[in-house]
Amino acid sequence: MTMKKGTSLSEFRELTERYSNWSRWGKDDQRGTLNFITPARVRAAVREVRTGRAFSLAIPLDSRGPQRGLFGRFNPILLMTRDGGDAVTGAYTSDWLGGEEKETRSTDEVVVMPTQCATHWDSLAHIIHRDVMYNGRSASEVSSTGAKANGIFASRQGILGRGVLLDVARAEGRTSLDPGDGITSERLEDAADREGVRVREGDIVLVRTGHMAAARSRGDWGDYAGGPAPGLALDSLAWISERRVAAVAADTWGIEVQPHQVREVHIPFHVVALVYMGLTLGEIFDLDALAEDCASDGRYSFFLSAQPLPFTRGVASPVNPIAIK
Amino acid sequence: MTMKKGTSLSEFRELTERYSNWSRWGKDDQRGTLNFITPARVRAAVREVRTGRAFSLAIPLDSRGPQRGLFGRFNPILLMTRDGGDAVTGAYTSDWLGGEEKETRSTDEVVVMPTQCATHWDSLAHIIHRDVMYNGRSASEVSSTGAKANGIFASRQGILGRGVLLDVARAEGRTSLDPGDGITSERLEDAADREGVRVREGDIVLVRTGHMAAARSRGDWGDYAGGPAPGLALDSLAWISERRVAAVAADTWGIEVQPHQVREVHIPFHVVALVYMGLTLGEIFDLDALAEDCASDGRYSFFLSAQPLPFTRGVASPVNPIAIK
Amino acid sequence: MTMKKGTSLSEFRELTERYSNWSRWGKDDQRGTLNFITPARVRAAVREVRTGRAFSLAIPLDSRGPQRGLFGRFNPILLMTRDGGDAVTGAYTSDWLGGEEKETRSTDEVVVMPTQCATHWDSLAHIIHRDVMYNGRSASEVSSTGAKANGIFASRQGILGRGVLLDVARAEGRTSLDPGDGITSERLEDAADREGVRVREGDIVLVRTGHMAAARSRGDWGDYAGGPAPGLALDSLAWISERRVAAVAADTWGIEVQPHQVREVHIPFHVVALVYMGLTLGEIFDLDALAEDCASDGRYSFFLSAQPLPFTRGVASPVNPIAIK
């Protein structure tokens, strides 16, 4: 197990150039590596389905979620507009039907939630580095009215295709990786080797560290949302880039190893991935049930359907990713 | 074209009994006709994929949506927690990073929205008839904290499988059906015949009336959200029941014909479908691009992936349904 | 110092009858003891103003407030609709002005908050006892659309008049009273005596326990929002009733002593006060600066202006009470 800590600023600068995909798909592109997913690859991906069993990779959306206030995030708040109590007490009648008695009652609700509070995709408008975002667009394009470009709307036709689970924790014989443990290219490749799976161009790679399972087993999210965590090291970008991965997600709050590796640049993996590479990132994915199944049948590839909600100017979206094996 | 208006209360009562699926899947069942979707059928459904082209069936989520206040619903409100302006002006530094200068800036947002304000699934907890909901559960199970049973959480593993588009408008040579036009079993069957498609057990049926296209072509939602509309007549339940359809969605606000057909019972199709049959309903589905494609290649079946967000106690969920052909 | 713990259920029942004001101001009354405030008393109350100095009794409204999730409450969430960053970057122009360059920019915001999350008034619709609320109205009158009666709207003309601070902590030579310490009638009277103030009919009484000051001095709200606290004992109702107090507020989360005194009935002081007596209650009032001033000049009476926001169907309202000395 190798892990390179303390990347210097100049080394980091070099990475932003080496992995940049700016203009690769045209100067107006807003989708980045999702361009690796073609209809032909989607067609091929559905052939991964053997049993038809589906696995939801989303955590439940309610007040018991992991958020503790960091970055102003909070757990989903669901508030009823009409409920069964209104029906039973008769309040419904005068409230909604103008006093005319009827037999039918409906229920409705409003949700208030940060789009990144639970299982979600980060769009390419989520990170700004030195005032620019993916494809060289100005930070000013994300104003109080949201993202005019690079946002989640660019992927509204779906983030779907062949999914591969790299269960790094299990491959390395661990229940969960330790906070601060940065996953390198070599370890990703090793995990794939042990699983007997090959990652191909356009795949969506799900990296399991066991960090969510650890929270689950202690029965408390604790500092899951923002504390030290295992995750992808900057070094892993070589493998991701070479394999032409379309998107990467993990079972942690922030996908990359925390604390991170560059003193001068906050969340450096996010910067290289989202701003330069144009790689859409998924976070807080619950991979445990899927991992259990993959371990039992030895198949780590599947069809993944993980479409975001089409917020016109959203920088992210909650998602209920479904893996079908 | 036949359409039965003015169903009497006793005829309506008879329908609630005839189509009831209470206890069919056990007295604790909360999924209703989604039980028709089995892993085997999902496995078969992916074989519908030929080109790998994906079609999002969701309308954009923003303030320009169709809601006009009926039933307390409003269009999505997206509010930024951190944006590009904060990065450019330098405000970000002191707000979020404790005054320590860094290169990385992130953006974030909060959404406030009724779960039924745009493209969505109604769960079996959405409608209450005479104080009960699907499978005989008490209306009291939907309180101010949401649905303790029958809610959208019961379908978190995905509403996915073989989808069939019944483009009734096009099949009948119309641009759009007229408001008040109730679609019968016979017309659904006729549409399938003309399209050369056969609906099978466990299919998800998408009914296109052209009503959304009409709003689009006039450039104004108008009374789309709650006004008179074409839609499913009570008579269509025979066909839906016989074919063992898993879920039905349409391109209208309320799926059923408006004004509806029973004087004494508000939205009677919803009542029979959601409360008695246990049929999950989809509304405000944008079927126009998909319909265009189906008309051009003559194939009206596809793989549909339309998973709701897993609100633990939600009565509905916004959804971005993806049809893959 | 006497404190009666362990009131029995039958003793409690007796209190609900003894202090009931149902029908005292007519069967349609929704204002309860606020009826003690008459124009003549308001006129007299302004004569309490000697220096013209004003003291805000509200805690700041922001994410650093005391709420920790109990009863689904959270601290205020303020989200900008338009901000200065939009102005500086130029985003404002295209977002709001249709591309036409102008010199003027405006800022705007949305707040999401429980009405009881910070300094607030509880209306008479806040508590329900055995399915009824003040003046015998049915619990059903508070539905998903809010309070049809007894709500905060009934006091929209203002909760204002002569205010009296009873600084019980200071009167008893304490920095703060201990959690669990229940304040009796005798102790309220003693505090008034030591302060040299006399409480009159129609006064608004502010009771200071020092519990907020304790949180402030330890620099952490801790369990302020819902934990054990000093506060009014059931016994204090005799004094409140006899003096014909119009409203009572305190520097704690829940005004009454916690843990409370009746095993079978949750928050019994709230029940007698709000449901039977019709006494509007104020909570999370910051009385510290005012108390300091009163101690220094020896005057504990003042003009108090503490109008709620007129939510048509609200059960409570945030308030910025102003004491003018």
Add this chain to the structure above:
Amino acid sequence: MTMKKGTSLSEFRELTERYSNWSRWGKDDQRGTLNFITPARVRAAVREVRTGRAFSLAIPLDSRGPQRGLFGRFNPILLMTRDGGDAVTGAYTSDWLGGEEKETRSTDEVVVMPTQCATHWDSLAHIIHRDVMYNGRSASEVSSTGAKANGIFASRQGILGRGVLLDVARAEGRTSLDPGDGITSERLEDAADREGVRVREGDIVLVRTGHMAAARSRGDWGDYAGGPAPGLALDSLAWISERRVAAVAADTWGIEVQPHQVREVHIPFHVVALVYMGLTLGEIFDLDALAEDCASDGRYSFFLSAQPLPFTRGVASPVNPIAIK
């Protein structure tokens, strides 16, 4: 009646200099003309109280308010967290009390609202002109986290003192002034003369145009929120400045005449008042009942208590202003 339309840009520039109060109260001042209100003036103001009758000047807060979406504003949304239906059906017990049966039930709610959607104060952080706000502060001080300076928090000790109603409509024998009618200094002075009232330093002036009464009489807000309206002309600033008025409010959505008078500068009165003069502005004040009373007793001065909620970084606040005569 004189009204100067078509102020040139150079004339406008001259006004921003002539009426500037930057540095008048120190370079760190954030309160502007509220500094005219001193304890001595508050003490004098309470002497205006003769009968003790109070008038709320706030419109009701609910979904029937005037907002129609302009500038992203919407009417208040009140959503119940716990209600009477939960009590009656028994749902409350399991939801909130852990299954232990008790007699007490409480109700609670969450409000979602723009702070400027109904009766409100604009703080000095509400308007930015050429990237600066009051006292020369940078627009950057209003970021996604709100106003770091000049915000509504600066007036948390209350906006209160002597209030004077200038019922311009009535003084001129009109039911309501016409949209587009700009009120000049001369007309304000004339109204005061006819009313027999003299405006003094530190007064809060309420200007009644009859525009809200017009909406009320037609039973529909129509374009009240943002359409053409009568209101203060730039010319009125001379009188406001000379009289050292502390704050100004009106019965319109935007206080100033609409359409406004300077081609190149949007809402020019706001700019001079808020950015240069530092004059806090109140909008959507309901002055009709108060006006009726003033007309009947001939007294147009009173004590006004109109404290904002202390949003730490708010740019505005809803308010329930109370006039006491």
